Amino acid sequence: MAAALPGIEMCVFDAYGTLFDFNSAVARHRRAVGPSAETLSEMWRQKQIQYTWLRNAMGAYAPFWQVTGEALDHSLATHRIADPAVRERLMGSYLALDPFPEVPGMLACLSRAGMRSAILSNGNPGMLDPMVAASKLANQFEAVLSVDEVGAFKPDPRVYRLVEKHFGVTPDKVCFLSSNCWDAHGAAQFGFRTVWVNRTGAPDDRLPGVLAAQVRDLSDLPDLIGVPR
Structure with a gap:
């Protein structure tokens, strides 16, 4: 052919x-995140991308690791998850x-x-x-x-x-x-x-x-x- x-x-x-x-980061820690795991994962990704576009428009570049953390912080706050250990686990999963x-x-x-x-x-x-x-x-x-x-x-x-x-x-x-x-x-x-x-x-x-x-x-x-x- x-x-x-x-x-x-x-x-x-x-x-x-x-x-x-990227969904594998949250999937590994589904029990720690709780019932909102899927919606949190979706929001995290949406905000991560949105923040890159906004930073491009603002001329305010930052490393993607920082942007990923900012997007996660927004998503955790929206889902009322305040445990810093959960944040640490999720960010760590992004490295693998x-x-x-x-x-x-x-x-x-x-x-x-x-x-x-x-x-x-x-x-x-x-x-x-x-x-x-x-x-x-x-x-x-x-x-x-x-x-x-x-x-x-x-x-x-x-x-x-x-x-x-x-x-x-x-x-x-x-x-x-x-x-x-x-x-x-x-x-x-x-x-x-x-x-x-x-x-x-x-x-x-x-x-x-x-x-x-x-x-x-x-x-x-x-x-x-x-x-x-």
Whole structure:
């Protein structure tokens, strides 16, 4: 079968929600959080992303670890959870989030085919590096790039430009994958051939930037780019 996206030289992945399950942080401590665990996890993620957009608009960048803590504080307060030990456990879990089930096999497939792979994330190195190391997938990535280098969050074009700077590959040769529709559109607008990993079956955000493809999870990536299984 012919590849839907021929000519790809490198796959670049968003981290949170794409390779790694941010919900696993709360899931591990469901008993400590209590009956509001699912709604807290959802709010935490929503606020985390919202705060990055607001900080971009304000010109007030802060490391993603700080933003993640601020989002968690808001969510805990909303759910009337005041135990500092719960906060400590949840933040600690963010340093070792679970990869989605299909991720190790997919990355191994790309590696066998000699496909270059990297991460481009809002996370700062102090939180990304421990997470990738804990997953035992670090050797599958040529590099883990952080927005910390430019002091702005996605979808600022300076973030996507880091891929050109570090790897010397033109945007049209990059397959960028994100579970965040707004991130996928931002990357497509920049010039990447972008795949939205729509894990929840959500409607498209209809933002600028034409998506190259949409998948339910990453197991379909090798076929999309013509990599043998």
